[in-house]
Amino acid sequence: AAGTLAPPRNTEFALLQDSDLAVFDSILGSGGVITDPHEVDPYNRDWMGKYRGRGRCVLRPRSTAQVSALLRHCSARRLAVVPQGGNTGLVGGSVPVHDEVVLSTGLMTTLLGFDPGSGALTAQAGAVLATLEAAARERGHAMPLDLGASGSCAIGGNVATNAGGIRLLRHGPLHGSVLGLEVVLAGGQVLDLLSSLRKDNTGYDLKQLFIGSEGTLGVITAVAIQCPAASPATSLAYLAVPSFKAAQQAHGVLQAARQNLGELLSAFEFLDRESLEVAKQFLPGARDPLPGSDTVIPYTAQAPFFLVVEIAGSSEQHNAAMLEAFLESTMGEGRVLDGVVAQDSRQAGEIWALREGITEALRHRGAIYKYDLSFRVEEMYGVVGAARERLASAYPSGFLGGGAGSTAGSDTEHALKVVGYGHLGDGNVHLNISAPRYDAGLEALIEPWVYEFTAAHSGSISAEHGLGRMKAPCIGYSKPPEAVRLMRSIKAAFDPQGILNPYKVLPPE
Numbered sequence: 020a021a022g023t024l025a026p027p028r029n030t031e032f033a034l035l036q037d038s039d040l041a042v043f044d045s046i047l048g049s050g051g052v053i054t055d056p057h058e059v060d061p062y063n064r065d066w067m068g069k070y071r072g073r074g075r076c077v078l079r080p081r082s083t084a085q086v087s088a089l090l091r092h093c094s095a096r097r098l099a100v101v102p103q104g105g106n107t108g109l110v111g112g113s114v115p116v117h118d119e120v121v122l123s124t125g126l127m128t129t130l131l132g133f134d135p136g137s138g139a140l141t142a143q144a145g146a147v148l149a150t151l152e153a154a155a156r157e158r159g160h161a162m163p164l165d166l167g168a169s170g171s172c173a174i175g176g177n178v179a180t181n182a183g184g185i186r187l188l189r190h191g192p193l194h195g196s197v198l199g200l201e202v203v204l205a206g207g208q209v210l211d212l213l214s215s216l217r218k219d220n221t222g223y224d225l226k227q228l229f230i231g232s233e234g235t236l237g238v239i240t241a242v243a244i245q246c247p248a249a250s251p252a253t254s255l256a257y258l259a260v261p262s263f264k265a266a267q268q269a270h271g272v273l274q275a276a277r278q279n280l281g282e283l284l285s286a287f288e289f290l291d292r293e294s295l296e297v298a299k300q301f302l303p304g305a306r307d308p309l310p311g312s313d314t315v316i317p318y319t320a321q322a323p324f325f326l327v328v329e330i331a332g333s334s335e336q337h338n339a340a341m342l343e344a345f346l347e348s349t350m351g352e353g354r355v356l357d358g359v360v361a362q363d364s365r366q367a368g369e370i371w372a373l374r375e376g377i378t379e380a381l382r383h384r385g386a387i388y389k390y391d392l393s394f395r396v397e398e399m400y401g402v403v404g405a406a407r408e409r410l411a412s413a414y415p416s417g418f419l420g421g422g423a424g425s426t427a428g429s430d431t432e433h434a435l436k437v438v439g440y441g442h443l444g445d446g447n448v449h450l451n452i453s454a455p456r457y458d459a460g461l462e463a464l465i466e467p468w469v470y471e472f473t474a475a476h477s478g479s480i481s482a483e484h485g486l487g488r489m490k491a492p493c494i495g496y497s498k499p500p501e502a503v504r505l506m507r508s509i510k511a512a513f514d515p516q517g518i519l520n521p522y523k524v525l526p527p528e
């Protein structure tokens with residue numbers, strides 16, 4: 020279904036033989052190797068339904084020793100391998116392009132240890148993020164990252180993609196929170212960097228190379244991560260920003276939040292009206308946090324932009340008072356039209372479900388072209404308006420002849436929808452173009468235009484999702500040739516035969 024063409028298969032890779040399956044069986048024992056095409060199928064399809072590989076077998080090791088034995092065999096035979104965690108990646112990185120073997124961490128879910136003194140948590144790479152969050156919470160701590168896919172994504176996948184999410188604003192990127200890693204290299208060697216020390220400056224910090232390497236340098240088998248103490252209380256506000264230069268206004272609100280809420284600030288997210296509409300339409304039970312914005316208060320009906328501001332502090336009363344005062348002052352200054360401070364955790368949960376559910380809601384609408392971009396905060400929303408204009412002029416009477424469907428307005432089944440949402444505090448916008456189906460003509464209108472636009476505004480073409488298959492050929496928009504050359508030599512040093520996640524991250528030579 021993908022409009023994106025697959026690069027040709029590298030014929031230097033071996034074709035899987037029955038004798039390979041016999042070796043895999045002998046390493047993994049019963050239940051460890053899946054070959055039934057129906058059971059293999061979900062491992063070949065990505066979360067969006069955009070990319071589909073033709074892998075014939077899935078390997079499900081339970082231990083590092085098994086991963087090592089599997090890779091030793093794959094490297095001896097030159098069989099290509101795709102590491103896979105929760106398969107929630109959004110750039111086609113986690114599924115085969117051709118017939119690569121899938122190495123799933125789905126059975127490597129053990130919590131290996133938790134140090135209550137330091138908050139260091141150690142787990143096998145396949146442990147699901149939400150499960151680790153619950154384990155950390157039980158012990159008075161929290162995971163330093165959170166994202167909408169937390170119920171399915173694995174910590175190894177999070178590290179492999181250097182996932183960002185909604186807590187990055189407070190806890191910083193994984194490059195700071197990951198204390199140690201255990202990694203199996205392409206040839207099967209086990210690299211034990213699983214220290215849980217806070218400080219360790221002995222030579223080059225090799226673990227950093229694996230953070231964000233998207234399965235191309237090694238298979239992460241265990242992760243040690245610093246868990247901050249859980250905040251006693253969090254509170255949430257949902258604000259509507261007026262239409263005049265909404266992004267600049269939002270930036271003003273962010274600066275005010277940094278000044279007035281200081282280190283209490285724990286998330287600063289945004290969604291535009293089009294995102295809100297899609298979420299309300301497709302998420303069961305989703306409610307508009309400012310219902311008056313549709314009907315009762317005419318001026319709020321114009322609000323094109325909404326902010327989700329969370330603070331984490333010592334007490335609920337104190338948090339609520341801080342947020343109320345913040346809301347009052349930003350409304351007084353005209354930066355905010357209207358807003359609500361969540362009255363309890365249920366209401367806060369509903370607002371988070373709305374913000375974090377946009378991705379899921381868009382999936383229900385059909386095909387999605389996703390662009391995960393970062394810019395200076397003041398400029399981060401420009402690309403959404405520019406995309407709307409570009410598509411509206413290309414399809415003046417609606418996409419696929421779909422009647423009155425416009426890119427920004429009414430939602431007919433055939434209409435394109437251009438939505439923007441994301442992590443405003445980090446300058447990260449998720450431009451999503453929703454269409455009834457993947458279409459090569461539409462794709463050609465968006466790409467490479469969107470990457471050129473991003474580069475021209477000194478942005479990054481991948482803020483947090485990685486390059487995967489989708490953006491491997493486009494790395495040059497955000498990195499100079501010398502950097503790409505160095506990346507190639509790093510890849511060659513770690514994986515000389517190129518068997519680990521081929522066709523991903525680096526462009527074809």
Ligand code: FAD
Binds near residue numbers: 235
């Ligand atoms: P997978 O999708 O299985 O794999 C992703 C990549 O990592 C692939 O290249 C794969 O080969 C590699 N990989 C996986 N496991 C390993 C391993 N053990 N060793 C080596 N390589 C490995 N991302 C964000 O950054 N921020 C968000 O806010 C966010 N929200 C999301 C919300 C939804 C609803 C969805 C569907 C996705 C979201 N994502 C987000 C994208 C995705 O969830 C993250 O990138 C996540 O970290 C991927 O984890 P995973 O276990 O599913 O990895």
Ligand code: 2HG
Binds near residue numbers: 167184389391441451
């Ligand atoms: C989010 O922030 C995720 O919700 C997903 O990173 C973004 O679907 C997307 O484009």
Ligand code: ZN
Binds near residue numbers: 441442449483
């Ligand atoms: Zn995101």
